[in-house]
Amino acid sequence: MNGMLAWASLFSLLCIAVAMLLAALRLLKGPAAQDRVQGLDILYVCTMLMLLVLGVRTGSTAYFEAAVTIALLGFVSSVALAKFLLRGEVIE
Amino acid sequence: MTNGMTLPMWAEILASLLLVAGSLLTLIGCLGLWRFKNFYQRLHGPTLGATMGMLFIVLASTLVFSMADEGPAVYEVLIAVFLTMTAPATTLMLARAALYRHRRGRQDLPPGP
Numbered sequence: 487m488n489g490m491l492a493w494a495s496l497f498s499l500l501c502i503a504v505a506m507l508l509a510a511l512r513l514l515k516g517p518a519a520q521d522r523v524q525g526l527d528i529l530y531v532c533t534m535l536m537l538l539v540l541g542v543r544t545g546s547t548a549y550f551e552a553a554v555t556i557a558l559l560g561f562v563s564s565v566a567l568a569k570f571l572l573r574g575e576v577i578e
Numbered sequence: 579m580t581n582g583m584t585l586p587m588w589a590e591i592l593a594s595l596l597l598v599a600g601s602l603l604t605l606i607g608c609l610g611l612w613r614f615k616n617f618y619q620r621l622h623g624p625t626l627g628a629t630m631g632m633l634f635i636v637l638a639s640t641l642v643f644s645m646a647d648e649g650p651a652v653y654e655v656l657i658a659v660f661l662t663m664t665a666p667a668t669t670l671m672l673a674r675a676a677l678y679r680h681r682r683g684r685q686d687l688p689p690g691p
Contacts, residue, residue, distance in 0.1 A: 491585070491642070494594035498635070501601035505608035505627065512611050512620075520676040521617055527668055528611055528624040531632070531661070535604060538635050538654065539597060542642050550653050557657055561664040568671035572678055 495543040499536065506532045523567045530560030589645045593638045600634030603627055616688040617676050621669055628665040633658060 506529060513525030534553045541549035585593070603626050610623020636658045643651035680687055 490594050491590050491597075494597045498597040498601035501605040505601075505605045508608040508612040509624075518617065518676070518679070520672055520679065521620070523675075524617075524620065524624070524672055525611070527672070528608060528627070531624070531628050531665070532604060532608070534657070534661075535600070535627070535632060535635050538639050538657070539601070542593070542597065542639050545642075545646065547643065547651075547653070550657070553657055554660075557660055557664075561660075561668060564668045565671060568668065568675045571675035572671070 492543070495539055498539045499543070502532055502536045502539065506536070519571055523564065523571065526567070527560070527564045530556055530564075534560070585642065585645050589641055593641050596634045596638035596641070600631045600638065603631035603634065607631065618673070618688060621673055625665065625669065628661065632661055 509525050509528040509532060511525075513522050513529060516522040516525055534556045537549045537553040537556065541547065541553075605627075607624040607626035607628070610626070611620055614620045614623060636654045639654045640651050643654075677687075
Protein backbone atom coordinates (compact mmCIF):
# COMPACT_ATOMS: atom_id res chain seq x y z
CA MET A 487 0.00 0.00 0.00
CA ASN A 488 1.53 3.26 -1.00
CA GLY A 489 0.91 6.85 -0.19
CA MET A 490 -2.65 7.79 -0.95
CA LEU A 491 -4.51 5.63 1.51
CA ALA A 492 -1.99 6.49 4.22
CA TRP A 493 -2.54 10.22 3.75
CA ALA A 494 -6.31 9.81 3.52
CA SER A 495 -6.43 7.78 6.73
CA LEU A 496 -4.18 10.32 8.49
CA PHE A 497 -6.48 13.17 7.43
CA SER A 498 -9.47 11.10 8.53
CA LEU A 499 -7.92 10.46 11.94
CA LEU A 500 -7.25 14.18 12.40
CA CYS A 501 -10.83 15.10 11.46
CA ILE A 502 -12.26 12.55 13.87
CA ALA A 503 -9.91 13.76 16.60
CA VAL A 504 -11.18 17.34 16.17
CA ALA A 505 -14.76 16.01 16.22
CA MET A 506 -14.01 14.14 19.47
CA LEU A 507 -12.55 17.34 20.91
CA LEU A 508 -15.75 19.24 20.09
CA ALA A 509 -17.87 16.48 21.65
CA ALA A 510 -15.69 16.54 24.77
CA LEU A 511 -16.06 20.33 25.00
CA ARG A 512 -19.83 19.89 24.84
CA LEU A 513 -19.55 17.21 27.52
CA LEU A 514 -17.63 19.58 29.77
CA LYS A 515 -19.62 22.73 29.06
CA GLY A 516 -23.17 21.54 28.41
CA PRO A 517 -25.66 23.68 30.33
CA ALA A 518 -27.98 20.81 31.29
CA ALA A 519 -27.45 17.13 32.03
CA GLN A 520 -28.96 16.01 28.73
CA ASP A 521 -26.34 17.99 26.82
CA ARG A 522 -23.60 16.15 28.65
CA VAL A 523 -25.21 12.78 27.97
CA GLN A 524 -25.45 13.65 24.29
CA GLY A 525 -21.81 14.69 24.21
CA LEU A 526 -20.85 11.34 25.72
CA ASP A 527 -23.03 9.54 23.17
CA ILE A 528 -21.31 11.27 20.25
CA LEU A 529 -17.92 10.71 21.85
CA TYR A 530 -18.34 6.95 21.76
CA VAL A 531 -19.54 6.98 18.16
CA CYS A 532 -16.45 8.99 17.19
CA THR A 533 -14.20 6.61 19.14
CA MET A 534 -15.67 3.68 17.25
CA LEU A 535 -15.10 5.43 13.91
CA MET A 536 -11.52 6.21 14.91
CA LEU A 537 -10.90 2.53 15.68
CA LEU A 538 -12.27 1.56 12.25
CA VAL A 539 -9.97 4.05 10.52
CA LEU A 540 -7.03 2.76 12.56
CA GLY A 541 -7.91 -0.75 11.41
CA VAL A 542 -7.76 0.40 7.78
CA ARG A 543 -4.50 2.26 8.39
CA THR A 544 -2.65 -0.58 10.05
CA GLY A 545 -4.28 -3.39 8.07
CA SER A 546 -5.12 -5.24 11.24
CA THR A 547 -8.51 -6.78 11.99
CA ALA A 548 -7.91 -6.73 15.73
CA TYR A 549 -9.53 -3.29 16.02
CA PHE A 550 -12.95 -4.54 14.99
CA GLU A 551 -13.64 -6.40 18.21
CA ALA A 552 -12.86 -3.25 20.16
CA ALA A 553 -15.17 -1.25 17.88
CA VAL A 554 -18.05 -3.72 18.36
CA THR A 555 -17.54 -3.70 22.13
CA ILE A 556 -17.54 0.10 22.24
CA ALA A 557 -20.73 0.23 20.14
CA LEU A 558 -22.55 -2.25 22.40
CA LEU A 559 -21.45 -0.74 25.72
CA GLY A 560 -21.95 2.82 24.50
CA PHE A 561 -25.52 2.14 23.46
CA VAL A 562 -26.33 0.49 26.77
CA SER A 563 -24.76 3.30 28.79
CA SER A 564 -26.52 6.01 26.78
CA VAL A 565 -29.89 4.34 27.22
CA ALA A 566 -29.24 3.87 30.93
CA LEU A 567 -28.31 7.54 31.36
CA ALA A 568 -31.37 8.67 29.38
CA LYS A 569 -33.61 6.45 31.53
CA PHE A 570 -32.01 7.92 34.60
CA LEU A 571 -32.72 11.46 33.40
CA LEU A 572 -36.29 10.49 32.59
CA ARG A 573 -37.28 8.64 35.76
CA GLY A 574 -34.56 9.09 38.33
CA GLU A 575 -33.73 5.41 38.33
CA VAL A 576 -32.30 3.04 35.75
CA ILE A 577 -34.27 -0.17 36.33
CA GLU A 578 -37.88 0.20 37.36
CA MET B 579 2.36 2.34 6.86
CA THR B 580 3.86 -0.98 7.74
CA ASN B 581 1.36 -3.54 6.50
CA GLY B 582 1.94 -5.57 3.38
CA MET B 583 -1.40 -5.04 1.70
CA THR B 584 -1.43 -4.32 -1.99
CA LEU B 585 -4.57 -2.81 -3.44
CA PRO B 586 -5.52 -2.06 -7.02
CA MET B 587 -5.47 1.61 -7.92
CA TRP B 588 -9.23 2.09 -8.21
CA ALA B 589 -9.86 0.48 -4.83
CA GLU B 590 -7.31 2.72 -3.17
CA ILE B 591 -8.77 5.88 -4.70
CA LEU B 592 -12.31 4.84 -3.77
CA ALA B 593 -11.35 3.92 -0.21
CA SER B 594 -9.48 7.20 0.24
CA LEU B 595 -12.46 9.20 -0.99
CA LEU B 596 -14.82 7.29 1.31
CA LEU B 597 -12.56 7.81 4.32
CA VAL B 598 -12.20 11.54 3.69
CA ALA B 599 -15.93 12.01 3.07
CA GLY B 600 -16.94 10.04 6.16
CA SER B 601 -14.58 11.84 8.49
CA LEU B 602 -15.57 15.24 7.11
CA LEU B 603 -19.24 14.42 7.69
CA THR B 604 -18.44 13.41 11.26
CA LEU B 605 -16.52 16.64 11.81
CA ILE B 606 -19.37 18.75 10.42
CA GLY B 607 -21.85 16.94 12.66
CA CYS B 608 -19.77 17.59 15.77
CA LEU B 609 -19.34 21.22 14.70
CA GLY B 610 -23.14 21.39 14.76
CA LEU B 611 -23.10 19.85 18.23
CA TRP B 612 -20.84 22.64 19.39
CA ARG B 613 -22.39 25.59 17.52
CA PHE B 614 -26.17 25.18 17.68
CA LYS B 615 -28.13 27.22 20.16
CA ASN B 616 -30.41 24.89 22.13
CA PHE B 617 -30.60 21.21 22.90
CA TYR B 618 -33.27 20.31 20.36
CA GLN B 619 -31.25 21.81 17.54
CA ARG B 620 -28.13 20.08 18.78
CA LEU B 621 -29.86 16.71 18.53
CA HIS B 622 -29.84 16.99 14.75
CA GLY B 623 -26.18 17.75 14.11
CA PRO B 624 -24.31 14.63 15.19
CA THR B 625 -26.71 12.23 13.50
CA LEU B 626 -24.84 13.21 10.32
CA GLY B 627 -21.76 11.48 11.68
CA ALA B 628 -23.66 8.60 13.24
CA THR B 629 -25.40 7.63 10.01
CA MET B 630 -23.63 8.73 6.83
CA GLY B 631 -20.15 9.23 8.24
CA MET B 632 -20.28 5.81 9.85
CA LEU B 633 -21.61 4.27 6.64
CA PHE B 634 -18.83 5.76 4.50
CA ILE B 635 -16.07 4.65 6.85
CA VAL B 636 -17.56 1.17 7.15
CA LEU B 637 -17.74 0.94 3.34
CA ALA B 638 -14.09 1.99 3.04
CA SER B 639 -13.04 -0.59 5.61
CA THR B 640 -15.08 -3.31 3.90
CA LEU B 641 -13.55 -2.42 0.53
CA VAL B 642 -9.97 -2.44 1.81
CA PHE B 643 -10.26 -5.72 3.67
CA SER B 644 -12.22 -7.42 0.91
CA MET B 645 -9.56 -6.52 -1.66
CA ALA B 646 -6.61 -7.31 0.60
CA ASP B 647 -7.70 -10.66 2.01
CA GLU B 648 -9.30 -13.44 0.13
CA GLY B 649 -13.06 -13.43 0.36
CA PRO B 650 -15.41 -10.64 1.37
CA ALA B 651 -15.13 -8.99 4.77
CA VAL B 652 -18.50 -8.90 6.49
CA TYR B 653 -17.49 -8.04 10.03
CA GLU B 654 -17.93 -4.27 9.57
CA VAL B 655 -21.46 -4.72 8.28
CA LEU B 656 -22.35 -5.94 11.78
CA ILE B 657 -21.24 -2.59 13.20
CA ALA B 658 -23.19 -0.68 10.54
CA VAL B 659 -26.42 -2.61 11.15
CA PHE B 660 -26.11 -2.32 14.90
CA LEU B 661 -25.39 1.40 14.93
CA THR B 662 -28.19 2.09 12.44
CA MET B 663 -30.60 0.36 14.79
CA THR B 664 -29.40 1.91 18.03
CA ALA B 665 -28.64 5.55 17.17
CA PRO B 666 -32.30 6.61 16.66
CA ALA B 667 -33.34 4.84 19.87
CA THR B 668 -30.75 6.76 21.89
CA THR B 669 -31.73 10.06 20.29
CA LEU B 670 -35.42 9.44 20.91
CA MET B 671 -34.90 8.58 24.58
CA LEU B 672 -32.67 11.61 25.09
CA ALA B 673 -35.24 13.90 23.49
CA ARG B 674 -38.00 12.50 25.71
CA ALA B 675 -35.85 12.93 28.80
CA ALA B 676 -35.03 16.52 27.84
CA LEU B 677 -38.70 17.32 27.19
CA TYR B 678 -39.67 15.83 30.55
CA ARG B 679 -37.03 17.82 32.37
CA HIS B 680 -38.04 21.01 30.60
CA ARG B 681 -41.67 20.59 31.58
CA ARG B 682 -40.93 19.57 35.14
CA GLY B 683 -38.64 22.55 35.57
CA ARG B 684 -41.40 24.94 34.40
CA GLN B 685 -39.08 26.33 31.76
CA ASP B 686 -40.35 27.68 28.49
CA LEU B 687 -39.63 25.41 25.58
CA PRO B 688 -37.51 27.05 22.89
CA PRO B 689 -39.51 28.31 19.92
CA GLY B 690 -39.89 26.14 16.88
CA PRO B 691 -38.09 26.75 13.61
